[in-house]
Structures are given as C-alpha cells and as structure tokens.
Amino acid sequence: xxxxxxxxxxxxxxxxxxxxxxxxxxxxxxxxxxxxxxxxxxxxxxxxxxxxxxxxxxxxxxxxxxxxxxxxxxxxxxxxxxxxxxxxxxxxxxxxxxxxxxxxxxxxxxx
Amino acid sequence: xxxxxxxxxxxxxxxxxxxxxxxxxxxxxxxxxxxxxxxxxxxxxxxxxxxxxxxxxxxxxxxxxxxxxxxxxxxxxxxxxxxxxxxxxxxxxxxxxxxxxxxxxxxxxxx
Numbered sequence: 001x002x003x004x005x006x007x008x009x010x011x012x013x014x015x016x017x018x019x020x021x022x023x024x025x026x027x028x029x030x031x032x033x034x035x036x037x038x039x040x041x042x043x044x045x046x047x048x049x050x051x052x053x054x055x056x057x058x059x060x061x062x063x064x065x066x067x068x069x070x071x072x073x074x075x076x077x078x079x080x081x082x083x084x085x086x087x088x089x090x091x092x093x094x095x096x097x098x099x100x101x102x103x104x105x106x107x108x109x110x111x
Numbered sequence: 112x113x114x115x116x117x118x119x120x121x122x123x124x125x126x127x128x129x130x131x132x133x134x135x136x137x138x139x140x141x142x143x144x145x146x147x148x149x150x151x152x153x154x155x156x157x158x159x160x161x162x163x164x165x166x167x168x169x170x171x172x173x174x175x176x177x178x179x180x181x182x183x184x185x186x187x188x189x190x191x192x193x194x195x196x197x198x199x200x201x202x203x204x205x206x207x208x209x210x211x212x213x214x215x216x217x218x219x220x221x222x
Contacts, residue, residue, distance in 0.1 A: 004154075031208040042117070042200055042212035043155070050207055058209065090154050097208040098143055102154030 001026050004103035006091050012109045013081040021076040021106050023091030029101070031094040032074040033058070034066065036087040037105075043090065049074055050097070081110045114138060115203050117213025124220050130188040132216045134201035137182060141203035141211075146175065146186045149198045149215075158199070159186070191220045 007022045025032065033048040035058075045058030047066040055066050063085060065077040074093075078085060088107050092100040117134045124130045134144075145160035161168045161175045161184065168175045174187040188195055201213040 033208055033210070035212075040120070040214055042115075042214040043202075043210075044212070045210060048208045056209075059211070092154075094208060097206065098160070098204070099145075099157055100210070102156065104152075104154050 003027065004091055004093050004101050006089075006103040006106050008106060009104070010107050012111065013078070014111055015081060015083060017081050019078050019081065021078075021089055021091075021108070023074045023076065023103060024072050025074075025091075025093040025101070026072065027093060027095065027101070028071060029093035029095045030071065031097045031100075032068065033092045033094075033100070034064070034074070034076045035090045035092065036060065036085075037090060038087050046076065046089075078108075083110045086110045113214065114211035115201060115213045117201050117216060119216060120214070121217045122219070124191045124218065126191065126193060126220055126222050128191050128220075130191045130195070130218055130220070131185055132199055132201070132218075133183065133185045134203075134213050135181075135183045136203050136211075138203070138205070139182070140205055142206055143204040144175070144177065144184050145202050145204075145210075146173075147200045147202065147212075149200065155200060188218075191218075193220045193222050196220050 034046040035043040049055045049068040091103040147155035148158045149155040172189045177184045
C-alpha cells in the first residue's frame with residue numbers, strides 16, 4: 001500500500017492563479033480531510049469528507065473548494081490564490097474518523 | 112479563537128529525562144484526544160490517543176493523563192531519547208472526522 005499520496009510536493013503560484021492539490025489513498029478509507037499548517041498555529045482543518053459525495057467545511061474553508069467523487073481521491077482546489085494561502089497542506093485519511101493517516105504534504109508559496 | 116491550547120511552545124530535555132506537554136480545551140463535546148508526532152519534512156503520525164472516560168493511558172514510554180473536570184490533558188514521555196526530538200501536537204475531535212489541533216511543541220532531547 002502506498003498509503004496517502006499528495007502531489008505536487010512543492011508549488012509556487014502567482015496571486016490570482018488557480019490550482020488543484022491532489023490527494024489519493026489506497027486504503028479504502030471513508031474519511032478524508034485537508035489541513036493547512038502554518039508556523040505557531042498547528043494544523044487547521046480546511047474541508048473534510050465522511051464518504052464519497054459528502055463534504056463539509058472545517059475551520060478555514062474560505063478560498064478553497066473540494067469534491068469527493070470517489071473513495072480514493074479528495075482534491076483541494078484553490079480558486080484564486082492569495083499570499084495568505086502560502087502554507088504547507090496536508091491530506092489525511094481515516095478508516096473510522098478517529099485514527100488519521102497523513103500524507104507527506106505539499107509546500108505552497110503564493111507570490 | 113483556538114479550540115485547543117497547547118504549551119509549552121518549545122521544550123529542551125536531557126536524555127533520560129521526562130518530557131511533559133500540556134493541552135487545554137473548552138468544548139465539552141470533544142470525545143477523542145489524540146497526540147501526533149511530526150518530524151521535519153513529514154506528515155504528522157498518530158502517537159497515542161485517549162477517550163474522556165479514561166484518566167490515563169500508557170503505551171511504552173508515552174503516557175496521556177486526562178483530567179475531565181479541568182478540561183486538560185497532557186503527554187508524558189518517560190526516559191526521553193534524542194530520537195524523540197520532534198514536534199508534538201495535541202488534538203481534539205468532535206466526531207465525524209472534525210479535528211482541532213493545538214499549536215505544537217518542539218521537543219529537543221539533548222544527548
């Protein structure tokens with residue numbers, strides 16, 4: 001099993017550009033989440049999903065969209081990138097909404 | 112407003128010593144309290160977790176102490192080793208994959 005994979009590992013965007021961060025898991029987990037990690041602020045939940053076709057907002061959803069068309073994939077879309085979205089983004093999956101498995105992260109810089 | 116407050120921000124411990132990290136919360140609806148360990152450049156990994164109906168849980172050198180009335184929980188690392196040097200995050204869950212994280216503690220265990 002590859003576990004949770006995220007692409008790309010690094011990305012630089014200009015203000016106003018859009019992009020999609022990819023997340024995939026091969027463990028057949030129902031639950032998936034997106035977090036951003038900023039210095040001194042821990043991880044903050046952006047969006048989460050409790051199964052294919054079901055998503056909900058977390059603490060900091062503004063500027064981000066998600067969809068969950070399959071159990072395996074949970075992409076995160078930045079609609080119009082802003083410097084405040086410079087962060088490290090982590091995707092996680094869980095079989096039971098309790099034990100989370102995190103991906104290796106995507107480091108995003110918006111200039 | 113941070114849902115889970117973590118202290119200290121950083122901690123230096125001698126090899127063989129005890130590392131203690133504390134977290135506090137306000138929302139009594141939280142029903143699951145995990146601790147995560149994160150090494151530089153990696154995603155967080157679940158270390159140990161506790162439910163609010165238990166006051167203590169021990170796994171090897173790692174112990175969670177939970178005080179429901181004070182709304183506090185802590186991680187104790189016994190016989191701390193240089194390999195334990197990492198950033199530690201506490202978290203709390205409202206269920207259905209909705210987690211709130213503390214701001215993190217950077218632990219440095221000196222040989």
